[in-house]
Amino acid sequence: MRDIIVLGGSSHPNLTKSICRHLTVEQGIVDSKKFSNGETSIEIRDSVREKDVFIIQSGCGEVNDNFMELLITIAACKTASAKRVTAVLPLFPYSRQPDVPHAASLTGAPSMAVKKDKYTFESAPGTPRPMKFENGDIFSNVPPPLNLENPASGATSASNNLINRAIGGFKTTSIITNSASVSLQTNKLPSVDIFGKTESGYKQWIAQNGTLIANLLVTAGADRCITMDLHDPQFQGFFNIPVDNLYSKPLLKRYIIDYIPNYQECVIVSPDSGGAKRATSIADSLGCSFALIHKERRAKISKTPPGSNSSNSATPLMHSSSSINLINNSGMVATTMLVGDVKDKVCVLVDDLVDTSYTITRAAKLLKDQGASKVYALVTHGIFSGDAVNRLSKSSIDKIITTNTVPQIEHSQSLGDKLEVLDVSRILAESIRRIHNGESVSMLFDHGW
Known part of the structure; x- marks a missing residue:
């Protein structure tokens, strides 16, 4: 091909070489x-x-350094009078940041790579027990009645007792009222919950980086972007330049047909509700059954007492160990349930990205507990950060299939035969060829290459 230059960043040099080999061009x-x-x-x-x-640069490894390298390379090409500059990002950076503040102690996400010898892979995340007071349980003690006979002393002391008992788990220095300064011996003030919300329902403001990343690429001089399996397809709306979001669906379908015995009898499983559309699309095209793992974290506990007797009516909030096992301080329940039949069947977990591997390993354990005979995990982007590789090696997943949008050499050495890597360089090379020649790219969405 004439008048084409393929440049590669430092994030994934092997993928750049494979793309140039398929295009039969020399790498710049x-x-x-x-x-x-x-x-x-x-x-x-x-x-x-x-x-x-x-310019080929994947959003992996040292993400910030690699992204800055991409921006400088784009700007250098535009300054050198390049006719058109296309940024090829097999894994798009900053495309899947959570909408709640990251807190490792609350969300369970690891803050550093710490390898453990044993993992529980529990399907429901642990939550704290009901709040305890220094003098006993919140549900066991009934506050004393107010002494209204002596307004000067009795009412004040009774009200102080009520205040101390009501917020005994929290500490402030003093509360200023219109009448007096009432000192309280408490521990701490209530803070936001794991969803970033306070008691009033206000949610902390979180910086959404999608628009910023898009503006940086456009400002640097990118005329077009090519990526694969965006975590959220609506991410394309942040750009005012063409964005080609390639799909790994044809590649994953071909693997299921060729390497999973009796694939018509297998069950395509989505590990969370966010990937249900992706998994159902593959299940419908293959004629397989579908199952969904649903994580419920926002079910409020009923505040009405289950009993009508006087002893139960005195308690403002009741909980039953037989119906609700995991309760946190904000009155939320953390449960995970499987919707579908997987007993004695081969299950194929389908997801777009595996980072810390918490979700997919818990999903695999739940499937094995429900009687699944074998569990495959098909993911597009295998980042495997933190202690993900160690967790996957000890998990219930029988085989992990991912692509080389991210370098997988070190992961393959650690996981051995448990990890299989599919090559996406041919799909990316064909998209580059079609864009350079002015041909349609839509054929790659459904049929791959």
Whole structure:
């Protein structure tokens, strides 16, 4: 092909070489260096004047450094009079940040890579027990009646007792009222829950980085973007340039047909409700049955007492160990349930991305507990950060199938035969060829390459 230059960043050099081999073109030479203070220096050795430039950089590894390297390379090509610059991001960075504040102690996500010898893979995350007071349980003690006979002393002391008992688990220095300053011996003030909400329902403001990443790419000079399996397809709406979101669905379907025995009898399972549409699409095209693992975290406990006797009516909130096992301080229940029949069947977990592997390993344990004979995990982007590799090696998953949108050499050495890597370089190379020649890319969405 004429007037085309393919440049590769430092995030995934092997993928760049495979794409150039499929395109039968020589890879452009880019010198990427770092100064002693950590700044990135880019020098392009080949001429890009009036050329169609494709820059391949995946959002993995040192994400911030790799993304800054991509921006500088795009700007360097535009400054060198490139005709068009296309950013090829097999894994799009900053596309799946949570909408709640990250707190490792609350959400369970690891803050560092710590390998353990034993994992529980419980399907429901642990939650604290009901709040305890220093003098006993909140549900066991009934506050004393108010002494209204002596307003000067009795009412004040009784009200102080009520205040101390009502908020005994929290500490402030003092409360200023219109009449007096009432000192309280407490521990701490109530804070936000795991969903980032206070008692009033106000949710902490979270910086959504999708618009920022899109604006940075456009400002640097990118004329087009190519990516694969965006975590949220609506992410394309942040751009005012064309974005081609390629699908790994044809590749995963081909693997199921070729390598899973009696694939018509298997069950396609979505590990959460967010990926249900992706899993049902594969299940419908293969004619397989579908199952869904549903995580419920926002079911409020009923505040009406289950009994009508006087002893139960005195307690403001009751809980039953037979119906609700996991209760947190905000009155929420954490449960996980399986919708569908998987007994004595081969289950195929389908997801777009595995990062810490908490969700997919818990889902595999739940499937094995429900009688599944074998569990496969098909994911597009296998990031495997933190202690994910160790968790996967000890999990109930029999085989993990992922793609090489992220480097998998180290992961393959750790997981061995349990991990199988599918090559996506041919799909990316064909999309580059079609865009360069002005042909349609929509055929790759349904049929792959």
